[in-house]
Amino acid sequence: MTTPEHPPTTPEPASKDRVYRSPMGIVGGVALLVIVLWLGIDALVRGEGRTQWLALAALILIVPLVSAFTLRPAVYANEDRLRIRNPLRVIVLPWGRVASLRSGYSNEVVAESGTKYQLWAVPVSxxxxxxxxxxxxxxxxxxxxxxxxxxxxxxxxxxxxxxxxxxxxxxxxxxxxxAETDKVMDDLRELLEHRQNAESAQGEVTVRWAYEVAGPALAGAVLLLILLAVG
Structure with a gap:
């Protein structure tokens, strides 16, 4: 008699992610979304005919973009890799592929290939x-x-x-x-220094476009252009 095999379990990560976000960005994004939704919903309810369609198209375009540039940005770091969630892309860099972390007028990570990726969630003040x-x-x-x-x-x-x-x-x-963002960069540099040569911190850099943001925004833009062209 044979016993059923148990499905393999997913190994737990070596360490939990440290999450870095911009509190001011989140506050500003929530305030902007409240204003946009208030005006848009008011136009949908009180408006008539073409006004309602214009309000709908504007909401479909603006809400994803405001969310992407204010609420979405975050940086996740653990002992193996750095994951950057920017407005329109998600970049994953194993520490072994990170050349440096730079702070100037913006904070950015430089990959071994020389490609630079800005850290939207860690703005310079x-x-x-x-x-x-x-x-x-x-x-x-x-x-x-x-x-x-x-x-x-x-x-x-x-x-x-x-x-x-x-x-x-x-x-x-x-x-x-x-400054707080400079402390964040210090933390990331310390992780890079200690984990860059670790075996588990090797791999390839991956970049994924945020279609969940670009898709609705593009649809809203197309609808808005059609409405404006039709008049």
Whole structure:
């Protein structure tokens, strides 16, 4: 008597994905979608004839694009690969195929072939960088001032003994402060450094177009063009 074979189980990934997204992008996307849906549905309900068709075509075109460029972008990273979900593409890069991670006016990953892929979910904020630099400079100045006050206190001059000039507890002593997106890039670079030569982190780079976004948007655009051409 033979027993039925059990189907093979899918092996669990070595590590769970770290997920990086843009909170401001999500907030902005939700706000835009609320406005677009409100105006579009209002036109569908209150409008007549051609107006309703124009509103429908605009909704089919705009909603997928707004969602793609605000809610969709995400970066997934684990010990084996980096998966980038951009507005219109999904790129999977094993760490063994990543040449570098660059930060300039945008954050991007460079494959061994030289192809660059932008990280839409990790946008660069020059304002946040400047703010972090100012806080770092201020913390360094406070540490220097505290050190000078402590030295005067031990020497019997100044305000020694009164506790004035003591280091503040909220001063960061671990090095320069970093903007949030720069911290994300630091995390990704650390993963790249440790996992680039790992056997499980090898493979081929794959790129898939987001037809689930492009299809509806294209249909909406075609319908809108036909309505405008017909008049």
């Amino acid at each position: 020059l304002r946040a960088r400047k703010k972090a630099a100012r806080r770092t400079a201020r913390a360094a100045a406070e540490r220097n001032a505290a050190a000078r006050g402590e030295h005067r206190g031990r020497g019997g001059t100044g305000f020694g003994g009164l506790g004035i000039g003591a280091p503040r507890g909220d001063v960061d002593a671990d090095g320069p402060l970093r």
